[in-house]
Amino acid sequence: MTNRTVSVTDSETGKTIELPIMQGTVGNPVIDIRKLQTELGYFTFDPGFMATASCKSQLTYIDGDKGQLMHGGYSIDELAEKSDFLEVCYLLLNGTLPNSEEKHEFDHAITHHTMVHEQINSFFRGFRRDAHPMAILCGVTGALSAFYHDSTDISDPIQRMVASRRLIAKMPTLAAMAFKYSNGQPFNYPKNNLTYAENFLHMCFAVPTEDYVINPVLASAMDKILILHADHEQNASTSTVRLAGSSGANPFACIAAGIAALWGPAHGGANEAVLDMLAEIGDRSNIPEYIKRARDKNDPFRLFGFGHRVYKNFDPRAKVMREECHKVLNQLGIKNDPLLEIALELEEIALKDSYFIEKKLYPNVDFYSGIILKAMGFPTSMFTVLFAVARTVGWVSQWKEMIEDPMQRIGRPRQLYTGPDLKSYIPIKDRD
16 A cells, blocks of 8 residues: 555546555555545446456466566566476465475375265266366366365365365366266376376377377476466456455365356467468468458458467567477477478468568467477367466466455455436336
């Protein structure tokens, strides 16, 4: 809080009130408008909450103009280079990086919570084989509260901690089970001798008939994908988790709500849209035509994976992902894949073409992650599922922070009513 205020005067009544200006560690100042309704009788109107801070948070900060993303004060590129996903999980949950003893305890706890209750296997048989993996993940995640009653009391800090760790640990297992179910293969149990990323790849791609050998380049890329998607401030799915949690709902239900929000193509489905776009282009020879269409404001075609709603100059995650993308493609020796050829040519154009540069349509994290996941062998229907695996730690950290915030209230946005005024009821016999 600063000593600065903003004066608001009602031109009709002449009444003036002072609204405090609040200042965070970094970022834009915020006007505390709570007295606006109690003293002047007004609400504010802000569709999409584009100018409204719904909470205080110490977890993540984004500066879109500078292209900056921080978790707990650490830049995302430094975390991706020097850390691993579970260390970033610890940072988001606890606000500090762990020492060696804390890191060992946390890694051990997550690793030994990766198995799910055996009866959960039967849940999958209730879904059609062609069900979207996100539909399965959303349903099964919500059902976890039926199995883990001992971690649903949100007033107990120990239970909150256990639930948070369980969700981080079990989400890759559930995601891999959804993947295996959709392609008709048997489920793989997790292995405690593998890292988080290695274990996820093993559960997704191992088959009983042969040994699965972990490719370290792919495991490293997967770990970085998880880090880069761990949290992203008050986005749609995170806000959904906070809103659901504000009612006192159990953490498993809150995360299921986040998964549902993430499923939207304007949010977590962006990297899936990238591959759909590449498929629509079809061939490298068609690229000039589609670039021309993208420049035409009257053409409905849009380039997915370029530019970002928040980052105005560049996506800080994209630089890391670009390096990993080329490492994966070189490691796998993928050649003659039409979609990847289109993607790489589009990347080259976007980095050099004046239109892309002027419009700041740089390749973003969704562009590169979509290419990597396709190269690894994941179908596009799994892309958002992997996003959910990564974002689970952000969701539970935001949920935990909200529960522990003494200012927390049940979410109740207001509205600007534009419907009819009060009417008298007319009996049906008189309406003809």
